[in-house]
Amino acid sequence: ERAREILERTKERETNKLGIEAMDLLEAYGIPTPEGTIVSDKEAAVKAAKEIEGNVVMKIVSPDILHKSDIGGVEVNVPADEVASTYDNIISRARNYQPDANILGVQVQEMADLDAGTETIVGMNRDPQFGPLVMFGLGGIFVEVLEDATFRVAPVSEGEASEMIDEIDSAPLLRGARGRDPVDEASVIETIQRISQLVTDFPQILELDINPLVATPDGVEAVDIRATID
Ligand code: ADP
Ligand code: MG
The missing domain is CATH 3.30.470.20 (ATP-grasp fold, B domain)
Structure with missing residues (x-):
């Protein structure tokens, strides 16, 4: 079972916290999530953003940073030509904030419709x-x-x-x-x-x-x- 696998994996780590790297847990239980990919370099971020229609949301992915926007770890409505620089900004803000944080990458996510929602x-x-x-x-x-x-x-x-x-x-x-x-x-x-x-x-x-x-x-x-x- 997918959910079990995801939870077992956390046990092998030094933290008992899970962040957006655990989105799959929701998908395994049939809860809709926006399209999203976790990447670990800016070239991959640009590629991931291309797969998504329109502007994207970019978020720091780290089990040590669970209040992402508090540290400038969330950028919404990022246009394609700003994905690479936004990747660098998010990573450097996270490193600045917590040098020893285990940073898994950046999530490139489809925008949800907050205007209608x-x-x-x-x-x-x-x-x-x-x-x-x-x-x-x-x-x-x-x-x-x-x-x-x-x-x-x-x-x-x-x-x-x-x-x-x-x-x-x-x-x-x-x-x-x-x-x-x-x-x-x-x-x-x-x-x-x-x-x-x-x-x-x-x-x-x-x-x-x-x-x-x-x-x-x-x-x-x-x-x-x-x-x-x-
Ligand atoms: P955190 O709670 O760790 O700061 P979130 O992922 O909840 O990070 O993002 C902070 C805020 O950014 C959300 O409450 C929401 O208003 C906005 N946001 C996040 N993801 C999206 C998205 N995919 N589409 C639209 N708005 C988003
Ligand atoms: Mg939140």
Whole structure:
């Protein structure tokens, strides 16, 4: 099984943290992710960007740098002719910030449609009393300010996942406030359930966050992941 392989591989490393190198974990559980490639030199970055339609997003890939934008490790909307220089910039900022970081490369990722979409979070942490708590909330830059999130113990049923959407204060934002098109709630529900399944199948996942899960009228896309593995 793909997911098992990915998790076993982390055990052989000196860290128990996983970043966007673990995107495949989501794909293995059928959660949509934008097209993305991890490269380790700028020529490969340029090549990877060519395979993707339009401008790209570039991100530092390191299990030691899990808050990537804090260190200038995320560049969105990069045009083709700036991919090579952006590669160098991202790597040098990361090295500057943490000289001993294990840098796996740079991810070249397709842009998600943030204009049509809303950034949400699906996460999990293990509560000593209740066990695996699956979290759903508003994502993006508002997370810390609004603290708009709700929790259920895994395994989460379809009905419970649906209730989670109802419960957050920002539910109207997902349901077409201000003339926006409502997001595809069925895909959000499915993602909550798939994460619930993943963390039920693998107790060694201690915590996990998809932030953001971009929800649009057409579905969802997980553009970022971090996890802690036992
Ligand atoms: P981190 O959370 O480690 O800083 P993210 O991958 O979440 O890194 O990127 C930071 C922000 O950049 C996201 O919250 C989102 O607003 C934007 N972003 C990241 N990836 C994409 C993408 N593929 N398409 C559009 N916006 C993106
Ligand atoms: Mg993020």
